[in-house]
Amino acid sequence: MTVGLLGAKCGAGTEKIVALSSLINAAVDIPGMNESEEMEIIQSAVERIVFEMENFMPQSYWDRIMTTKTVPDAQRELLQSRLIEHFQSTLNLPYLSEQDQRLIVHATVAIVSDAMGNTKLDDILAQDATSVSLAAIFIREAMGIDDVEALRKEVSSIIELPIPLPEPAVKWVIGKGVAALVAILNDAVDLSLVECFGKARTRPVTSAADFEEVLRLNVTGLLDHNMNVFGMPAFVEAFVLAKIVDSYFDLCVTKSRIDTAVAMLLKPVKT
Numbered sequence: 001m002t003v004g005l006l007g008a009k010c011g012a013g014t015e016k017i018v019a020l021s022s023l024i025n026a027a028v029d030i031p032g033m034n035e036s037e038e039m040e041i042i043q044s045a046v047e048r049i050v051f052e053m054e055n056f057m058p059q060s061y062w063d064r065i066m067t068t069k070t071v072p073d074a075q076r077e078l079l080q081s082r083l084i085e086h087f088q089s090t091l092n093l094p095y096l097s098e099q100d101q102r103l104i105v106h107a108t109v110a111i112v113s114d115a116m117g118n119t120k121l122d123d124i125l126a127q128d129a130t131s132v133s134l135a136a137i138f139i140r141e142a143m144g145i146d147d148v149e150a151l152r153k154e155v156s157s158i159i160e161l162p163i164p165l166p167e168p169a170v171k172w173v174i175g176k177g178v179a180a181l182v183a184i185l186n187d188a189v190d191l192s193l194v195e196c197f198g199k200a201r202t203r204p205v206t207s208a209a210d211f212e213e214v215l216r217l218n219v220t221g222l223l224d225h226n227m228n229v230f231g232m233p234a235f236v237e238a239f240v241l242a243k244i245v246d247s248y249f250d251l252c253v254t255k256s257r258i259d260t261a262v263a264m265l266l267k268p269v270k271t
Contacts, residue, residue, distance in 0.1 A: 019125040142257035184222040
């Protein structure tokens, strides 16, 4: 077996695998395991993902991780989405929950594909602070955005609307509202991160609760902008919108994982 660029199974890249795993470890909580045990489990998963990537990806792509050569943004985004889809359907890590496996796959692939751009892997791994792009992955996972169809079904099943409409009409309204919600969640996360942690931040925050308030406001605002039920009175539409947002945040969002991701961004950078 030849040594890959990260040396996933050969020792040469052990430090990189450990550093990559450390970036992900802060957002993963495995029941019954202490910090060092969690790290060992995550490192094993990351090592397997990277090793498989090394085995089937052409050398030309790996060259762009460690050198000044780059892959155009559009191509990297396509590669990232295809790799995530591939690993989600083929990788079996029975010692992880579906949510943890999805998060580790997404984060590992995102970091490696980011290294094919202008910021190289050594620079990414050397960062003391968590990048906003990595935190966004953790937040999206906590919000169920990576599994849109499951999210759509879950939200639809938990919403109850005490309004005097025939059941088919109520289901139609809920379906329209949930479809609008799912469509704007990514934009709401991006907007909230820019407003709270961007270079020209307009809503600086000091706690996870502050960020979650901004996130909720942006979800509500974007949903209101995108949801237009023809013929429905404005006050009824506002009630439906509020019910959808409340049900989603109360029952579908893993708040503790958002707290962890935001805490990573708020952590002071060592100087």
